Amino acid sequence: MTATLRPAESYADAVAFTDLRTLVTPYQVYTPERIHHIWQVTPAHAYAQKLVAEVDGQIVAAGRASFNTWTSEEGVASLTVMVHPDHRRRGIGAQLHRELTDHLLGHGARKIEAWGEDETDVPGFAERRGYERTFELRYSKLDLTDLAALPPIPDVAPGVTAVAFSAVEPEAVFAVDAASVVDEPGNSAADALDYEEWRTGVWDSPSIDKEASTLVLVDGVPAAYTNVEVDRRTRRMWSNGTGVLREHRGKGLAKLAKAVAVRRAAERGVTAAYTSNDEVNKPMLAVNTWLGYQYAATQYSYLRTVNPA
CATH class of the missing domain: 3.40.630.30 (Gcn5-related N-acetyltransferase (GNAT))
Structure with missing residues (x-):
């Protein structure tokens, strides 16, 4: 299934982004106000890209990519992809990941970090795309x-x-x-x-x-x-x-x-x-x-x- 990708900019997009994050990672705490604020104040040299994926007009997945501006190391970036459980294994996550990765590579990314749970799909998805597991984070x-x-x-x-x-x-x-x-x-x-x-x-x-x-x-x-x-x-x-x-x-x-x-x-x-x-x-x-x-x-x-x- 191919979803329609578009930039996430509005407060309504931030609400959808937050709802999706809360569903996928309920042990994290975000608010729409916080998400929208991050979008607004992220510096230009972070080259941030925010995307939502729509199917039949409904947001079913979202992602964000940006460069790490808190390190002196050049080309360090991060990438996040979230897909609603009812819409997984349909290629939407791969579609988002490809778009966000191309964006980062186009701006000179040398290291790309992503985070995920140790679910059946996550390690394989990451390994097929050239990622190696590094740190373990306890919530x-x-x-x-x-x-x-x-x-x-x-x-x-x-x-x-x-x-x-x-x-x-x-x-x-x-x-x-x-x-x-x-x-x-x-x-x-x-x-x-x-x-x-x-x-x-x-x-x-x-x-x-x-x-x-x-x-x-x-x-x-x-x-x-x-x-x-x-x-x-x-x-x-x-x-x-x-x-x-x-x-x-x-x-x-x-x-x-x-x-x-x-x-x-x-x-x-x-x-x-x-x-x-x-x-x-x-x-x-x-x-x-x-x-x-x-x-x-x-x-x-x-x-x-x-x-x-």
């Missing part, structure tokens, strides 16, 4: 309906305080995020984070909860953070990044930041928290286990390396 869920079930806020050393994002300037959070994200596991280092891009894409996100999002200060200096995004419709939150400066690791600051953040989110009506962590990131997995997170799903990174002509 976890925390029930926030019973505050009493959460562990107590950990004791802190003198001079350590936890404050909401709403009480600080964005530069304070950026300083920790930009320094700590470099060490996150991945196929390419996030070593070129631009402040203005970060501010429009992260700080100005319509889904960010700046009361639940938490910055940890040591003697008044930013040292750790956790960023919370919330879908008020479903009362779910997403941990959109947690980081600690190298010189402050091993002091329980990530545990403090996350413990404060999930409690604040629960007090503001959130009933479930979701997060993801690379399986090699044992310290953060230990923090999540302590908080009470339970396994939700596993995705794998698939990487295609393009040989230069």
